[in-house]
Amino acid sequence: MEKTFFWLTLVLNIIFFSFLTTSFYLLFSPKVSLPPLPPILEEEFWNLTIIHTNDVHSRYDQINSAATDCTKEQFEAGNCYGGTARHKTLIDRLRNKSNNSLLLDGGDQFQGSMFFTYYGVKINSKVLNLLGYNATAIGNHEFDKGPDSLAAHHSRLTMPIVCANINTTLNHSLRKYIKPYHIFKEYDLAVIGYITNTTGGISNAGPTLSFYDPIPTVQYYVNKLRANGIKRILTISHNGYGPDKELAAKTYGVAVHIGGHSHTLLANDTTLPDYDHALGPYPTVVRNALGEDTLIVQAFWSGKYIGHLDVTFDMKGRVVNYTGGPILVDQSIPQDPGVLELVKKWREPFDKYVKIVIGKAKDDFNQLNCQRGECTMGNLITDAMLESRNNSHAALMNAGGIRASLLKGNITRENVITVLPFENSLVEIEMTGQNITDMLEGVVSRWENKLSRKKITSFIQVSGIRFTYDSSRMMYDRVLEVKIRNPKTRKFESINLSEPYKILTNDFISNTGDGILPYPIEYIPIGNEEVEVEHYIKSRCMIKPYLDGRIEDKSIKHEDIKPINIHEPIHFRYQL
Template sequence: MNYQNRFYRKVLSVVASAALLASVAVPAVAAKEKHVSPDKPFELTIMHTNDTHAHLDTVAKRVSAIKQVRGESANSLLLDAGDVFSGTLYFNEYEGLADLEFMNLVGYDAMTFGNHEFDKGTATLANFVKDAKFPFVSANVDVKKDKNLKKYAKNKYASKPKDGEIYKGIVKEINGEKVGIFGLTTAETVEISSPGEDVKFTDYIEEAKAAVEAFEKQGINKIIALTHIGLNDGGGDNDLTLAEAVDGIDVIVGGHTHVQLNAPLVVEAGKEPTVIVQANEYGKFLGTLDVTFDKKGKVTEYAGKLLDVNGYPEDLEAAQILNTKYKPAVDEMKKTVIGKTTVDLVGGNPAARTGETNLGNLITDGMLAKAKTINPNTVIAVQNGGGIRTSVSAGDITLAKVLEVMPFGNSLGIMQLKGAEIKEALEHSVSLAPKANGAFLQVSGLKFEYNSSLPSGQRVVSVEVKEDGVNYVSLDANKTYTVATNTFTAKGGDGYTVFAKAYNEGRVSEPGFVDWEIFTEYVQSQDQKTVSPAVEGRIVGIAN
């Protein structure tokens, strides 16, 4: 069966588009099918990944999915929207080169840089670039003065790109049709990663306009933006703004915000529509977009889907490489002792879901410390108790145990919230008390009292914030506070609609650091890598 026929093509109303986004606010967006033009259409299948973050345990299934889709598509591209680096022990051990072997094996056509590609500086990134069997694109990242990357930087739009080189954009010729691909990387990288002073980030809107103009001057009318700026990120750049501000972009293949777009979005703000896709995170899905262009390069029809890689068998070659070359060392690393605790660290169900625990305090203290390095104005951190899966016995703390406590790999989000919104979140936290609730928040930088005998929504009787890091003062309902949490919660997970509203309004930035790494770093920063957290009265229930 032809691959494209596997998509159920349907008309999507604006209402359906809103439901698809799970309450992500999308201004000037309409998701609807176009009717195919009889004028010599060109059909293209775009496979895409983003924010894989070194999650390689399912990579053999991803390889299998890619091979199947490619085998059933006459014209195809395979693109990655960045953040291959950081997130699991595979990166800690191999610094991206394990991921690269599989990307080379399956034949990616291009990749843009994510912010995490710069986490270990440009020397590590240069090793990744030089061994790649595909080119890199990023129009707004200038590396020509960086000592490690300048030898690979071409600073142009290339009609004949070479593997292992960095371009503003490239031209891919597919069965006689030319497609322009340019890249964009979030300017937040300067604050949330380590690119160094010689890597410069320029205005993404102006660079996108220049890219479209450069391709159109070559007679290219099918243009793809491969971006790592986020769908609706609050950090200052995002795909929705890009689509509205720059005419001539046909497709945006995005990353950074880990959004699970189960079907494409379409922004119709200019002369032609722009289709936007993003494939969640951690290699869970292979994104697919079937798009039809008329002879003028206008999108006339599209259909997209995320393919769950767990529905595919492992590619035998990829599985053998993973299991013999890379996995054994990672399994050994899990035995690594990252620190010690002099007391039992209490988590799990029901402890972390019913009251303050010392492990909850330790996790949120680490989260707050990390957030302060990114935004010094951060004064509060909150962690859903359902994300603290188990306890840790006194003694050595191993990486394996840390991953057992925090198995989801949730990343850091930094929110701008009014005091009234913080109180609303705390009300939700204790709405089911004294019953166990995964939404119950562990906290740092604040303390509160609640009375579970009062009606839900009216239980929080006092909230104080440690604004200066030392002294508690009463929460001001009208004041804006900077609050750290994980992005699961920030996007409305566990019923936090108040956080989801902030996210949808662009009041959440996503620096992307992973919870277990933040925790490990915090423990290792303590004297002799030893912790002794206690319950401090941050959360007090006063019901009779």
């Protein structure tokens, strides 16, 4: 017992004197500067490669500069672009150069070529799966065959389909495939999808679907994701360049918006063949609702370009560095042999039929100007419509329905199908002079229908009508003069507001498509747009593009005002 007490006392004394010694040293010894510990990094950076497409419109084989089928002669001259076989090569190259990459699509894979006309939606899902997209948005043309066909397409896809502002409550077949966003857990990143809320009026979406304003919807899901710890957020949209800029400015928390719908080329490289049609830089930088930079990108249409953006994020999900641009998919990019053989196999059932030459073009017919005013493609199509029924007064169609140009030389059946792919019916409706004038006021105001308040999403092309307007005047007071053809005398006369007129158009417009008419108008079926244009070209053998002043803006032209693009009205120009 005494030994235990002795040893315990000894240990306690040693501890006590050690404490006194250490305290004395710390209090009275000279201070020594020790090297600082390495600082904890306040910000951690992470890189991502974004590869993106939009509005490919079933151009799965190579195309020419008019976005129609590329001929042997054009290939030999080095004038072919795009196609799934080249996309495969380029996408694989970009993926192999990056540790972190996402391949995203902004919608409208459907419609626009014989691959869609012949196969319907079957080839579209094969191509998306083949190229290995990581996520896709929904385009308005994805509804061209109705919601059931879209659901069948979605059932075959191996990637998520994102669209936050579509109400699928009444459509259970689509509801199980579409979600507002997808989280890529390996990247701690989310992608939100959205679509133009005009889709109900410009598509065959049907009564079981409705579309919300994307601005509050996107912000709602951004807040939800950030509350759950997701800070890196992208969007893929089918909403148009102008509306995307508005959404980017009115929301916050999104780093990059990958767009579609307006077929917009964004570019910095002045050597690109389509640079003159670029509507902004790539990327376009917009200050969001918190004053932070957010990026907008889009890659033209028809698969002629593939977008490529390298982005560096900070730990808060903000973009701190970026580089990239649209890549021209020209013949310098080899076609993947396996995919090329697959495309040839897909073409076999219809190839001979569509290659039949139906006439010749003396020069190029231009589609790119059809949303600005009178265009040579619009004159050709509406003149053909009017000739099919000479006792009608006039013909009109939506410029958005003209999907390609025609190049000088042979015109094949496939060229016509590519220009007019929607299989619209040609119909005759009756409108008074007042109805026609009201319609023209809405179209040239480029905003919304005065009666229905529905957005007008396309300009028009006409035959048998000549009108002048002044775009600098107040909205709905721009039309200066309207003359209409008398089918008996073949002469143009001033329009009579109370007189009824027989107008040829397509069933899309007569059912209020693109908001051009305020309400559906009962019609008489006449034929098919595409067939009538083919007959018109065949009857002439050689056709020549021309403008004759049938649509004229009398206002002073300002170079700083850029023309609208497909389905993208200038909503704020001279707005009241």
